[in-house]
Amino acid sequence: MMRKKFVACGVLGWCMEIVFTGLGSLRKNEHSLTARTSIWMFPIYGMACFLTPLCRLLRKRNFLVRGMVYTCCIFTGEFLSGSLLKRHGACPWDYSHAKYNINGVIRLDYAPLWFGAGLLFEKVVSPHSS
Structure with a gap:
């Protein structure tokens, strides 16, 4: 079951990133929407499956509380994985140009996006969606 959730989260994350970067290409006036x-x-993204126990604990909480907790978890995962990959010259993102970045591996202004992503991942890993 956890393997299926890992794959589902990985694919969902990839799809979200493709849409986000594809739409972001419009800012560069690239109408091909290349992602x-x-x-x-x-x-x-697959590691979002490890939110499953947290989802159980938070299931009766308000969506704002759940979303904020998931945002913090995602920021932590992004910081740790980004820092590790950066140390090995393999980090695929670099936010050092952004105003609200931390070590170039997380952007605090992305909090609303991670809030929404966390709630989407919740739907995938929630015991009720099994």
């Missing part, structure tokens, strides 16, 4: 991701992102 970008990395193989590294699959296991990083």
